[in-house]
Amino acid sequence: MSAKKLSSFVCSSCGYESVQWYGKCPNCGEWNTMVEFRENKMERRSQGQKGREASKPIKLSEVKTLATERISSGIGELDRVLGGGFVLGEVVLLAGEPGVGKSTLLLGLAGAMGSGLKKISAGSQVGNSKLLYVSGEESPEQIKTRAERLGLKGENILIMGETQVERIIESAEELIKSDDGGERKSQSHLLVIDSIQTLWSEEIEGSPGSISQVKGCTQKLIELAKKSGIPVVLIGQINKEGEIAGPMMLSHMVDSVLFLEGERFTELRLLRGFKNRFGPTDEVGVFRMTEKGMEEVSNPSELFLKEEVAGEKGVTGSVVVCTMEGTRPVLVEVEALVTQSSLAIPRRVANGVDYNKVSLLTAVLQKVLGLPLYNQDVFVKVGGGFKISEPAVDLGICLAIVSSFREKPILAKTVAFGEVGLLGEIRRVVGEEKREKEAKKLGFQRIISAKTAQTLREAIRIAGL
Numbered sequence: 001m002s003a004k005k006l007s008s009f010v011c012s013s014c015g016y017e018s019v020q021w022y023g024k025c026p027n028c029g030e031w032n033t034m035v036e037f038r039e040n041k042m043e044r045r046s047q048g049q050k051g052r053e054a055s056k057p058i059k060l061s062e063v064k065t066l067a068t069e070r071i072s073s074g075i076g077e078l079d080r081v082l083g084g085g086f087v088l089g090e091v092v093l094l095a096g097e098p099g100v101g102k103s104t105l106l107l108g109l110a111g112a113m114g115s116g117l118k119k120i121s122a123g124s125q126v127g128n129s130k131l132l133y134v135s136g137e138e139s140p141e142q143i144k145t146r147a148e149r150l151g152l153k154g155e156n157i158l159i160m161g162e163t164q165v166e167r168i169i170e171s172a173e174e175l176i177k178s179d180d181g182g183e184r185k186s187q188s189h190l191l192v193i194d195s196i197q198t199l200w201s202e203e204i205e206g207s208p209g210s211i212s213q214v215k216g217c218t219q220k221l222i223e224l225a226k227k228s229g230i231p232v233v234l235i236g237q238i239n240k241e242g243e244i245a246g247p248m249m250l251s252h253m254v255d256s257v258l259f260l261e262g263e264r265f266t267e268l269r270l271l272r273g274f275k276n277r278f279g280p281t282d283e284v285g286v287f288r289m290t291e292k293g294m295e296e297v298s299n300p301s302e303l304f305l306k307e308e309v310a311g312e313k314g315v316t317g318s319v320v321v322c323t324m325e326g327t328r329p330v331l332v333e334v335e336a337l338v339t340q341s342s343l344a345i346p347r348r349v350a351n352g353v354d355y356n357k358v359s360l361l362t363a364v365l366q367k368v369l370g371l372p373l374y375n376q377d378v379f380v381k382v383g384g385g386f387k388i389s390e391p392a393v394d395l396g397i398c399l400a401i402v403s404s405f406r407e408k409p410i411l412a413k414t415v416a417f418g419e420v421g422l423l424g425e426i427r428r429v430v431g432e433e434k435r436e437k438e439a440k441k442l443g444f445q446r447i448i449s450a451k452t453a454q455t456l457r458e459a460i461r462i463a464g465l
Contacts, residue, residue, distance in 0.1 A: 009034040010211050010249070037211045068278055071231070074112025077287060077296045078105075080326075081258060081271050083279015086190070086231040090278065091222050093196075093251065095236040096260035101269055102235050105260065105287070105294045106192050107133070107147055110157045130156050132172060132191045136163040136198030136208075150293040163208065165201045165217040168193070169224050176228055193221065195235040196250070218253050251275060262289070266385040268303070269294065270325075283326035301331035301442055304384035314409030314464075320444065321396035322417045322435040323388050329431065329438035331415065333383035334393065336400035341377040352382025353393060361397050361420060368424035368456055371405060392429040394420035395448065398456060402465050411464040415439040416448040424456040 009021045012035050016027035024031050070085035079085045082092070096102045110131045135143060140159040147154050158175070162168055172191055193199065197209045199217040206212035218234070225232045234254065251257050257275040262268055271285035286297040297303055305320065317336045322329050334353075341347065350358040358380045365371045380397055382388055395418040403410050417435055419427040428450040429435075436447055446462070453459040 008037050010037045011035075012211065035211050037215075070278075073109055075108065075296065076298075077271065077285030078109075081273045081283045081285045082256065083276055083283070087255070087278045088229040088231070089225045089227075090231045090256065091218075091225050091254045092231070092233045092256045092258060093236050093254045094233055094258045094260065095238055097238060100260050100262050101287070101289050101294055102260055103138075103143075103194060104146065104150070104289075105269075105271075106131075106194075106233060106235070107143075107150060107152065107157070108293050109190065110147075110152055110154070130158060130175065130189050132158045132160065132175060132189065133194065134160045134162055134168050134192065135194045136161075137194060149291070163198050163200055165199045165220050166203075168199070169220060172224060172230065173228070176230065189230050191221075191225075191230055191232045193232065193234045195237055197237050214250060215253070218250060222253060263385040268385050280326070284328065286325075300325075300328070301438065304330065304332040304386055305442075314412045314414070316407055316409045317400055317404030319396045319400045319403065319410050319463075320415045320439075321388070321393050322415050322439055323390060323392055324431050324435070327431075327434075329434045330386075331438065331442060331444075332386050332388065334396045334400050335381045335383060336397065336404045337379040338373070338376050338401060338404040339379075341375055343377075346373075346375060347377045347379075349377075349379045351380070352385070352387050353380060353397065354389065357394070358397065360422075361394060362401065364420060364422060364424060364456075365398060365401060369402070369460075371402070373401075373405070376405065390429070391419035391427075392417040392435075394418065395426060395456075395459060399448070399459065399463050399465070402460055403463075406465060408465050411446060413444050414446040414448065414463060415444045416459065416463070418449045418453075418459075420456065426450045426453055426455060426459060 008017055008019055010017050011025040011027060011030065011033045013030045013033045014025060014028040016025055017037075018026070018034070021036070022034050025033050069088055070083075071088070072085040073079055073082070086092075094102055094106070133143065140161055143159055144154070147157065160168065160171060162171075175189065196214060196218060200206075200208040200213050201216050201220065204212050204216040221232050221234070224230070236250070251274075254275075255277045256273065256279075259272050259274055261270050261272065267289045269287040269289055271287065273279075273281045273283055275281060286300045286303070287294045288297050288303070317338075319334050320331055321334050322331050324330070348355065348359045348362060358378065362373050362378050366373050378401060380400065396416045398420055399410060399416050415435075417429060417432075419429055421427060426449070432449060432451065435449075439447055448459050448462050453462055
């Protein structure tokens with residue numbers, strides 16, 4: 001009896017699945033993203049029934065809670081984003097632009113794994129940790145060159161130049177059995193796939209990178225992780241829109257999705273979590289790209305503040321704002337430049353903040369304070385290549401614009417944060433106590449927020465403008 005092949009069409013942008021092809025995806029509205037996906041009906045039925053028993057509904061109160069055992073990676077910023085470390089059998093998808101440092105970050109794991117991964121729950125070392133690095137894009141010689149630049153000896157790094165997923169799984173299983181005596185102690189190892197779009201399986205139709213191959217190979221690696229307990233990290237490519245390449249269903253299959261971002265001409269790198277089944281998704285890890293690899297930044301505020309701004313004298317058009325990245329308060333500098341416009345329609349330029357936010361706050365300053373900004377070009381920039389999306393930056397932008405327009409510096413040792421309403425009122429924001437504590441720790445004495453000022457006029461008076 002021949003196996004029947006089911007044909008469906010999947011949107012490569014949002015993962016919408018349909019039995020017929022559409023030129024425009026009915027779910028996300030993107031054009032020409034519906035790609036044919038073929039699946040063997042008998043294989044799917046056997047995979048669904050293999051090793052499973054008929055489940056019965058039970059009461060939620062009767063479900064036993066399992067303690068999640070975590071393994072520290074040895075990199076504090078990475079553990080912060082993961083929620084405390086790797087979970088046994090966890091599958092992590094790491095994405096980012098080419099050259100941002102994804103491979104460098106994962107190779108840096110090997111240096112931290114040299115003395116063995118630390119079991120957080122027990123506080124003890126697991127054993128001889130090994131990193132199996134599978135590369136389908138670079139040769140072992142290229143990886144060796146990068147490892148030497150990072151100062152890694154490579155004794156605990158195993159390099160494999162392979163793209164067939166069956167051979168990769170076979171090599172990973174042999175490593176586990178040889179080092180652990182066949183028992184489930186593979187938590188002392190880590191499997192890295194660079195990248196998932198280069199893998200292929202002889203059991204799946206399609207070329208590497210197609211929806212069929214990406215989904216099928218990912219499923220096989222997930223089965224390996226859950227069966228053996230070894231954490232698996234998949235490096236994913238991104239498309240020109242900055243989104244993870246391949247079907248959106250890949251993000252649904254894995255346990256965690258991390259995104260490494262950074263400006264091309266700056267050393268700052270931010271590791272953000274977009275999905276995490278075992279921890280929070282609002283944490284951010286801060287790194288600095290150097291010649292020796294990715295270095296952790298324990299105090300990001302010192303990275304974004306200039307000595308002049310944090311000094312004893314104020315700077316015209318510049319104000320320090322305390323923003324929250326996850327649960328961590330970060331002090332950054334917001335600069336503004338207001339000049340006479342030579343155009344019929346004055347320009348509003350924003351770098352690091354939303355353009356519409358700058359236009360809105362400029363209109364509020366015109367209406368509430370009566371500032372003649374209708375014939376002025378307004379430029380707003382966040383220092384250090386940092387990007388702020390939360391509303392707490394509103395007050396800082398307003399104070400910086402007023403300072404530049406009046407050509408008066410804000411009083412020294414001043415920090416501002418708060419949301420500005422359309423009527424000029426200042427509203428409270430989340431984590432005010434943490435922001436105040438971080439500002440005082442770095443020596444700032446004057447804090448302008450919803451606690452100290454109710455309106456923009458009061459905030460401007462406190463700032464000395």
